Amino acid sequence: MNPFFLRAAGALLLFASCFLFGVSCETRLKRRWMILREFLEFFRYLERETSRRRTPLWEAMELGANRCRTEVREVLLFAAEQVRERKGGEFVRIWETAVFEKLGRDLTGEEAFQAILQSAGALCGSDLVLQRELLSQCADRFALLEEDARKDYRSRGTLFRRLGAAAGIFLILIFL
Amino acid sequence: MPGDDFFGILADPVQNLLIKGGIQREYLQEVRLRAGSPLFLRYQNREISLNRDGQPCRDWKDAYRIRMEEVRETLEYLSGYSMYAFEDEVKQGYFTIPGGHRVGLAGKVVAEEGRIQCVRQISFLNIRLSHQILGCAEPVLPFLIQEGQVSHTLIVSPPGAGKTTLLRDLIRLISNGVPGLPGRNVGVADERSELGGAYLGVPQNDLGVRTDVLDGCPKGLGMTMLLRSMAPQVIAVDEIGSERDAEALENVLYSGCKILATVHGSSLEEIKKKPLIRRMMEGRVFERYVLLGFSPRAGSVRKILNGQEETIFCGKP
Known part of the structure; x- marks a missing residue:
């Protein structure tokens, strides 16, 4: 085989893998942003539900899940089923199980993951005044997290993609 | 009977107590949960309290005492984890759950201009079991x-x-x-x-x-x-x-x-x-x-x- 073609193929593969690595980093940032945005929308939706239509929690979760495209959908559907069937014990336990099984902390980052776990108190409580307050706080907190994640994605996402491409070109230059 | 749906709406420790005590659902008329107080049941037209082993005890001082967490857990189950869905009923002091059972509740009432806004810190529950006796009106x-x-x-x-x-x-x-x-x-x-x-x-x-x-x-x-x-x-x-x-x-x-x-x-x-x-x-x-x-x-x-x-x-x- 012509050594030039061999080098060109190797260079192409190097470039592609570096570029894809950069793109996957960007995608992870985007996914994190989308997850937080969907949680935020769900909390805002539940805020309305608790004060207006008063849909039971399992139904609100199912309706909320229908609007989601990320892992949040799986979390909500899992929790909704446990709540509807009343087989998961206390809500805190149900929520923890759903979040650990269907989401995983590597997708969201530690801070957001803890915020998601702590939101159990806002989703279900026996004190309505406190629950509304917690829901409102939760929505505010997720609004901040979502804003940070969006900024991260906008700034670092493009950077990762460009760095990946640059790294690929750099390696090609070295090998050639 | 132990294990039927009704028992599932009580906090786990209370549920276990009733099952250990062999309490039968069809004879159970009322369950009273008061945070910090003994568990009282109305069973076969008599008031009874159970000790830690689920056995009826004569002196209520020996009875199993309900904890606040158990009241909260029971409320979660009773409301299907959706207390907010019963807000209007809670303002009147009771709500109805599947099976037609009535849950009376008491706690700190927040009132404004003589009207009840909400009931917070609910720590007293009275669950009255619905007993539909089919055919009881036939002689009447x-x-x-x-x-x-x-x-x-x-x-x-x-x-x-x-x-x-x-x-x-x-x-x-x-x-x-x-x-x-x-x-x-x-x-x-x-x-x-x-x-x-x-x-x-x-x-x-x-x-x-x-x-x-x-x-x-x-x-x-x-x-x-x-x-x-x-x-x-x-x-x-x-x-x-x-x-x-x-x-x-x-x-x-x-x-x-x-x-x-x-x-x-x-x-x-x-x-x-x-x-x-x-x-x-x-x-x-x-x-x-x-x-x-x-x-x-x-x-x-x-x-x-x-x-x-x-x-x-x-x-x-």
Whole structure:
């Protein structure tokens, strides 16, 4: 085989893998942003539900899940089923199980993951005044997290993609 | 029976206690949970408390004490994890759960300008189990039928003697129809969700195939709405007596519709002290009075009287 073609193929593969690595980093940032945005929308939706239509929690979760495209959908559907069937014990336990099984902390980052776990108190409580307050706080907190994640994605996402491409070109230059 | 749905709505430690104690669901009438106080049950018409091993104890000081977390956990299960869905009911101090069971609650009330805004820190629960006794009204119904028509009937009984249970079964029988009385359209104004035991709008008790239930609506308003919208032949209402019901009752009485009602009281003399009931009795509005008592057991029919207050049936003493 012509050594030039061999080098060109190797260079192409190097470039592609570096570029894809950069793109996957960007995608992870985007996914994190989308997850937080969907949680935020769900909390805002539940805020309305608790004060207006008063849909039971399992139904609100199912309706909320229908609007989601990320892992949040799986979390909500899992929790909704446990709540509807009343087989998961206390809500805190149900929520923890759903979040650990269907989401995983590597997708969201530690801070957001803890915020998601702590939101159990806002989703279900026996004190309505406190629950509304917690829901409102939760929505505010997720609004901040979502804003940070969006900024991260906008700034670092493009950077990762460009760095990946640059790294690929750099390696090609070295090998050639 | 242990393990049936009802036990599942109690906090795990309480549930385990009842199962260990061999408490049977069909004999259980009431469960009282008070944070920091012993667990009390009304079981086979007696109040009992259970110790840590689930055994009945004579001295309540030895009884298992309920913790606040258990009250909260029970509330989660009772409300299907959705206390907010019962906000209006909670303001009135009770809500109904699947199975028609009533949950009374107490805690810190937040009021504004004399109106209850919400109940917070709920730490007292009284779960009254719904016991629909199918067929309990069968011996009574023949006395309430005159010339193929249901009579205007007032059921009189002290609290806990079974007037709601009897009324519920009368509604079912009249609605489904019995020999000598074809099924009638029955409208039920169920202000406190006791008759239908509705959960999220669906009655949990069998009220018959021709029954329309207006759930959670004030009695007076409910009777008027039913009359206008559902064309009932019989209207049933629990615990009348307040002046607010008077106008609606009059509308029902003069519309060709029959009324089945209940009132708290142990005798006719006692209920005559209520102005509305006295006026109605003096006007010979009711054609039948059914008096219930506790002897020989709760729900026993003591007497049935006609409109002239003459005894037409006398129960066993």
